[in-house]
Amino acid sequence: MEQTVKGKVSEAVQTNGLGKRYGSFWALKDCTISVPRGSVTALVGPNGAGKTSLLKLLVGLNSPSAGDVVVLGQSPSQSTSYLSSIGYLAQEIPLYSQFTAADHFAIGKHMDVNWDNELAVKRLQELRIPLDRKVGKLSGGQRAQVGLAMALAKRPQLLLLDEPVAALDPLARMDFLTSLAQAVTDADGELTVVMSSHLLADLERVCDRVIILAAGETQLCENIEHTLETHKLLVGPKGQQPNNDGYRVIKETHSPTATHLLVRLEQPKHNLPGWHIRNVDIEEIVLAYMGQNKNESITKGDVR
Amino acid sequence: MIFHIRSRTGIPPYLQIVQQVKQDIRLGLLKEGDKLPAVREVVTMVAINPNTVVKAYRELENQGCIEKRLGVGTFVTKQPAGLSPDIQSALLDKLEGWLAETQAAGLDEEAVEALFHTAQRNQRGDQHGTDSKR
Numbered sequence A: 001m002e003q004t005v006k007g008k009v010s011e012a013v014q015t016n017g018l019g020k021r022y023g024s025f026w027a028l029k030d031c032t033i034s035v036p037r038g039s040v041t042a043l044v045g046p047n048g049a050g051k052t053s054l055l056k057l058l059v060g061l062n063s064p065s066a067g068d069v070v071v072l073g074q075s076p077s078q079s080t081s082y083l084s085s086i087g088y089l090a091q092e093i094p095l096y097s098q099f100t101a102a103d104h105f106a107i108g109k110h111m112d113v114n115w116d117n118e119l120a121v122k123r124l125q126e127l128r129i130p131l132d133r134k135v136g137k138l139s140g141g142q143r144a145q146v147g148l149a150m151a152l153a154k155r156p157q158l159l160l161l162d163e164p165v166a167a168l169d170p171l172a173r174m175d176f177l178t179s180l181a182q183a184v185t186d187a188d189g190e191l192t193v194v195m196s197s198h199l200l201a202d203l204e205r206v207c208d209r210v211i212i213l214a215a216g217e218t219q220l221c222e223n224i225e226h227t228l229e230t231h232k233l234l235v236g237p238k239g240q241q242p243n244n245d246g247y248r249v250i251k252e253t254h255s256p257t258a259t260h261l262l263v264r265l266e267q268p269k270h271n272l273p274g275w276h277i278r279n280v281d282i283e284e285i286v287l288a289y290m291g292q293n294k295n296e297s298i299t300k301g302d303v304r
Numbered sequence B: 001m002i003f004h005i006r007s008r009t010g011i012p013p014y015l016q017i018v019q020q021v022k023q024d025i026r027l028g029l030l031k032e033g034d035k036l037p038a039v040r041e042v043v044t045m046v047a048i049n050p051n052t053v054v055k056a057y058r059e060l061e062n063q064g065c066i067e068k069r070l071g072v073g074t075f076v077t078k079q080p081a082g083l084s085p086d087i088q089s090a091l092l093d094k095l096e097g098w099l100a101e102t103q104a105a106g107l108d109e110e111a112v113e114a115l116f117h118t119a120q121r122n123q124r125g126d127q128h129g130t131d132s133k134r
Helices: A051-059 A101-111 A117-126 A140-153 A170-187 A200-206 A224-230 A282-300 B013-026 B039-046 B050-062 B085-104 B109-133
Strands: A011-022 A025-031 A034-036 A040-044 A066-071 A086-089 A158-162 A192-196 A209-214 A217-223 A231-237 A247-254 A258-265 A276-279 B066-069 B073-076
Touching (some): A011 A051, A025 A066, A034 A192, A040 A051, A040 A200, A051 A066, A051 A086, A051 A158, A051 A192, A101 A117, A101 A140, A117 A140, A140 A170, A170 A192, A170 A200, A170 B039, A170 B050, A200 A282, A209 A224, A217 A224, A224 A231, A224 A282, A231 A282, A258 A282, B039 B050, B085 B109
Parallel strands (some): A040 A209, A086 A158
Antiparallel strands (some): A011 A025, A011 A034, A011 A066, A209 A217, A231 A258, A231 A276, A247 A258, B066 B073
16 A cells, blocks of 8 residues: 655654544544645644644654554654654644743754754744743744744754644735745655644645544545545535535535535536536535534434 | 635635735736746745645746756746737737726725625636536
């Protein structure tokens, strides 16, 4: 199953039936995903879908309750050799507020063998973020940039970001995503990113793949362009269904005059006479998958 | 050239870049020999995945709109004559005449757009129909 590219496993992350249980509660269930090397993946889903649990499993901060996980060809652990290839930025951006960015970089230099101090300093200088000011005195956007600079200074092969832009204003968010996109460009295929977020419209451009987790299960794990090409909104006469079986209904809405179907087409090319086909953005698609899951779990008592 | 990537359109970003370059070429805003921004410049401009830009440029190259010169950059190629100015202005006249009619009929911009898109869809629908009969 695993192909090798240049002597490396082609997938940065591969999980199979991965699950994490806390007591009797499954925070993540039956998660099967693959993340190709060099890709930038958006990890989306409602609160409690297991996004953070999954990221922690990948960092080696959690150990699986079920299933398998392989990251960069090995099992996640807290060993130095494993952690030196992983960059992780937790949701709360763990920085010492009394320390300056330069202080943080000095700690990083001591702790990481691959630490690239020049890179970290250059990044902040380009963004005009003072290196000698206490991190607690910086803006939220600047703190996020310090966190990103630290995660990237390790020269990781895999960068895991948990809700990195959630707390930022739109401008700081765009700056953060620009920094991230530049880092991906400069790494020239050697950096893989998995980033969880609620802000789907922003992710559409920076990410090339999407994973949708809902109710702790994987709903979708694929190329975003493919997702956009295959998901369409069909608008047609009330109470009717298109006369074609090359699609699967994700969400169905009825108005007094029309039927709206958000569908996944088996082929991007379609022929559905009598129906208007509209493009839908990634946010509508994700919401449809979340809604579908909720309805089905109510009616069938089963999330599948 | 400055790119604008709009979210929430359902149109993949790479296709938006392809469409914008072709549109600018058609409108004469980009001419033969003009240099397109490097991938990293586009990434910095619109916070986009570099692979998306590479894919868009590759697509434009395949369509013969641009060419890569190793170590120099990406340039707009010589464009085929395309639509003759006569035909273009004739079509534009007709469309302007039609727009005047819609105005006379009291249609607003949205209604005009709806009509236009319906006509486009009908046209496409007819083509699908003839395709499947063949």
